[in-house]
Structure formats: structure tokens, C-alpha cells
Amino acid sequence: MSEQFVASNVNPMPRIGEKAPNFEAVTTHGTLRLSDYAGSWLILFSHPADFTPVCTTEFIAFQEIYPELKKLGVELLGVSVDSLYSHIAWTRNIEEKMGVRIEFPIVADLDMNVAKKFGMIMPEEHSTEAVRAVFIIDDKQIIRAIIYYPLSAGRNMSEVLRLIQALKTSDAHRVATPANWHPGDAVIVPTPTTVEEAEARMMEQDIEVIDWYLSKKKI
Ligand code: BEZ
Numbered sequence: 001m002s003e004q005f006v007a008s009n010v011n012p013m014p015r016i017g018e019k020a021p022n023f024e025a026v027t028t029h030g031t032l033r034l035s036d037y038a039g040s041w042l043i044l045f046s047h048p049a050d051f052t053p054v055c056t057t058e059f060i061a062f063q064e065i066y067p068e069l070k071k072l073g074v075e076l077l078g079v080s081v082d083s084l085y086s087h088i089a090w091t092r093n094i095e096e097k098m099g100v101r102i103e104f105p106i107v108a109d110l111d112m113n114v115a116k117k118f119g120m121i122m123p124e125e126h127s128t129e130a131v132r133a134v135f136i137i138d139d140k141q142i143i144r145a146i147i148y149y150p151l152s153a154g155r156n157m158s159e160v161l162r163l164i165q166a167l168k169t170s171d172a173h174r175v176a177t178p179a180n181w182h183p184g185d186a187v188i189v190p191t192p193t194t195v196e197e198a199e200a201r202m203m204e205q206d207i208e209v210i211d212w213y214l215s216k217k218k219i
Contacts, residue, residue: 012119013118014117014118014119014135014143014146015143015146016143016145016146017142017143018142019141019142019143020034020044020118020135020137020141020142020143021034021118022034022035022141023114023117025108025109025113026084026107026108027077027084027106027107027108028084028087028091028105028106028108029105030105032077032105032107034137035141037077037137037141038140038141039139040073040075040139041072041074041075041136041137041138041139041164041168042074042075042076042135042136042137043069043074043075043076043077043134043135043136043137043164044077044114044134044135044137045062045077045078045079045132045133045134046079046115046118046120046130046131046132046133047059047079047080047130047132048080048126048129048131048132048151049080049081049082049129050080050086050087050089051086051089051090051093054152054153054154055080056094056098058132058154058155059078059094059100059102060094060098061154061155061157062076062078062104062157063100063101063102063103063104064157065157065160065161066103066104068161069161072164072165072168073139074164075104076104077106078105078106078107079106079107079114079115079120080106080109080129080130081109081110081112081115081129081130082108082109082110083108083110084108086108087106109130112128115130118133118135120133122148125150125151126151129151131148131149131150131151132148132149132153132154132155133146133147133149134146134147134148134155134160136163136164144167145163145167147160147163162181162182165182165183166181169187173187173219175187175188175189175190175217176188176190178216186208186216186217186218187216187218188214188215188216189207189215189216189217191212192212192213198212198213199212201215
């Protein structure tokens with residue numbers, strides 16, 4: 001692999017809070033644009049290669065959480081640098097051998113357009129295959145969270161689902177979520193920003209005030 005080729009695969013990574021870069025791509029469900037998803041949330045995720053063991057377990061696991069994601073108004077879109085025919089053959093194989101029908105579309109990113117736009121190629125990990133990236137994109141097409149995993153480790157779908165639930169809870173209630181939060185657990189109320197508010201917070205009875213800067217409530 002020439003250095004020039006490797007260098008051409010390196011792109012600035014989109015960051016949390018930025019508008020997700022739009023693209024038009026060939027997928028297993030026809031041509032799709034990122035902008036087609038405006039108005040609903042999207043998990044855009046990459047996998048290194050079709051017909052590989054870890055990716056196969058991940059696809060089954062993504063499909064398992066897909067009904068729950070849809071209930072939350074979240075769509076799934078996979079992407080790898082494999083061809084459309086490879087994607088079709090692989091998902092047919094998963095259904096035939098493992099009994100799981102993959103219902104979400106997969107981008108055939110042969111020209112790496114999507115992978116490069118989203119910084120999914122990390123040449124030190126692999127020069128042409130995408131790492132395991134997860135971009136959580138909201139209904140306004142803003143990137144709200146990014147997860148990267150290396151080729152050797154499959155992702156944790158409970159965490160992907162938990163992260164979506166945490167983001168949507170924060171949006172709906174203007175709160176934050178503590179470490180290891182799960183739906184139903186207490187959430188963190190906004191920290192006071194003035195001395196007066198901090199003093200008032202210490203007097204509050206209807207929320208759990210651990211100290212002026214750390215208070216929780218049930219929602
Ligand atoms: C896998 O999914 O098993 C895999 C893919 C690319 C490199 C290594 C492992």
C-alpha cells in the first residue's frame with residue numbers, strides 16, 4: 001500500500017454537535033441519502049467486512065434491537081466497503097444459516113465516500129476496511145454521539161440502545177444521566193450557575209440534593 005493511497009483515506013472526523021455530512025449511496029434498499037432520514041433519528045454504523053465472524057454476530061445483534069429502536073423513532077443504516085452483491089449474499093446467508101432476517105439497509109460503499117466523510121477508515125487499524133463506528137444522528141441531522149471500536153471487538157448493543165434512551169431522556173426533560181443510568185433510574189437536574197441558585201438548591205425538598213452541584217430526581 002503506497003503512503004499516498006493510505007493518506008488519501010484519512011479524513012477529518014465529524015464531531016459531536018456538528019451537522020452530519022450528507023451523502024447519496026447505493027444500498028440494499030435502493031439509493032438513499034442521509035437527508036432522507038431528516039425528521040427521524042438514525043444510527044449510521046460501519047463494519048469492516050461482510051462474511052466475517054464478529055460482524056456477523058453484530059448484524060444479528062443490531063437486528064435484535066431494531067424493533068426497540070423503531071419504537072423510539074430510530075432507524076438503522078449499515079455501511080461497509082463491500083459490494084451490493086456481497087451484502088445481499090451475506091444477509092441471505094445470515095437468514096439461511098442463523099435464522100435472522102436483516103431488515104435495515106446497508107450501504108455498498110465501494111468508493112469509500114461515506115466511510116471517508118465519517119472518518120470510518122483508520123489506516124493504522126486497517127488501510128481499506130472501516131473500523132466499527134457508530135454515529136447517532138438526531139432528527140435535525142446533528143451528530144449527537146459517536147462510538148468507535150477496533151476490528152477485534154464486537155459492539156455492545158445494550159449500550160447503543162441505552163445511549164439512545166439517555167439522549168432522548170435528556171432532550172425531553174432537560175436533564176443529564178449519571179454513570180450506568182438506565183431508563184427508570186433517577187436523572188441529574190441542571191447544576192445551579194449562581195451563588196443564589198446554589199443556596200436555593202440546598203433548600204429544595206422535592207429532589208434528592210446530594211450537594212448543590214449534584215442533585216437527582218425521578219421522572
Ligand atoms: C470480524 O468481523 O470478525 C473481523 C472483520 C475484520 C477483521 C477482523 C475481524
